[in-house]
Amino acid sequence: MSFPIPTSSTDVKSVGGTQVNFDTTMASGSFYILVTSTLSWVQQGGAPVASAADGSWLAPPNTPILIDGALGAKLSILQHTAAGSASLTLVRFAR
Secondary structure, rough: OOOOOOOOOOOEEOOOOOOOOOOOOOOOOOEEEEEEEEOOEEEEEEOOOOOOOOOEEEEOOOOOEEEEHHHHOOOEEEEEOOOEEEEEEEEEHHH
């Protein structure tokens, strides 16, 4: 089963052989959903640089991942083996 990447997301990026940063500045106290169409290296922080090295983690394709804005304001992404796309969407929880 595949999970579609929303086209009306807060931030959509092409994922390729050069790391890119999402334009979204994530806020502490807010949560976001990351979905990538390809296996990707991800790093979160103040000025992250995603790479296949320590400090980055692998995001599986077509799997929504909950990201806590309190862990860093920026998100960087880099393809693992194949190019694709990724989206970062603010999540609003009902109280």
